[in-house]
Amino acid sequence: MTNKARRAILSVGALLAIGAANSRSTYATVGYEPTEADIGYLQDMSVHHLQALDMCRRILGRATGDSVQAAATEVLENQAMEVGQMRAWLADWGRSTVPPTTVMAWMGANQGAGMPLSMMPGYASNAQMSELSTLNGLSLGKRWLQLMRAHHVGGVMMANEAKNLASSTKIVRLANFQVQAQTFEIAQYDSLLSSSYAVI
Numbered sequence: 001m002t003n004k005a006r007r008a009i010l011s012v013g014a015l016l017a018i019g020a021a022n023s024r025s026t027y028a029t030v031g032y033e034p035t036e037a038d039i040g041y042l043q044d045m046s047v048h049h050l051q052a053l054d055m056c057r058r059i060l061g062r063a064t065g066d067s068v069q070a071a072a073t074e075v076l077e078n079q080a081m082e083v084g085q086m087r088a089w090l091a092d093w094g095r096s097t098v099p100p101t102t103v104m105a106w107m108g109a110n111q112g113a114g115m116p117l118s119m120m121p122g123y124a125s126n127a128q129m130s131e132l133s134t135l136n137g138l139s140l141g142k143r144w145l146q147l148m149r150a151h152h153v154g155g156v157m158m159a160n161e162a163k164n165l166a167s168s169t170k171i172v173r174l175a176n177f178q179v180q181a182q183t184f185e186i187a188q189y190d191s192l193l194s195s196s197y198a199v200i
Helices: 003-030 036-057 066-092 126-134 137-165 169-193
Strands: none
Touching: 036 066, 036 126, 036 137, 036 169, 066 137, 066 169, 126 137, 137 169
16 A cells, blocks of 8 residues: 555544544534444444454564555554544443444344344454464465455445444444545455465
8 A cells, every 4th residue: 555545544534533523512412312323333343343453463563565564554543543433422322332242233134133243244253363373474464465355345335334324424424434445445455465465
């Protein structure tokens, strides 16, 4: 990922955070009551992001290739900020910030009953996460790209659902940003997987 692209994403993320902070008092003033989709999305995307942060921490500082190190740093910075933002909104509304074990009920999954966290789209299995601790070198870099790509595809799917189902303007704005940022990063991973990491 180029420095220019990185600055562009961080700039958008900073503007989003400023806008979200400014919107807090507005919702408090009008007594906004969040919907099931608002709360469910924040809780589910937070736990989804937490796994992405874990994936990044498992490879940072290791010999995966500079491109993967830069990409992991980007995800760690952006998604850590978003987790803090989403949890702050949940706390403002008096809702739990504890990672859920049943997810996606807000989307109507399993007739509204939701599904186990392990079945969340893009959520890596324990065995896949272990690979990030056992592989080395460019093979580790390639596996991280594959797993993070799948993770982002799942995240984009959920964010697109939130754009349609959430009632809170700030959540729709966040979901829009997440779709744009993660779609951009998926394209970057595809480029690396078809070039630098193609023959590994």
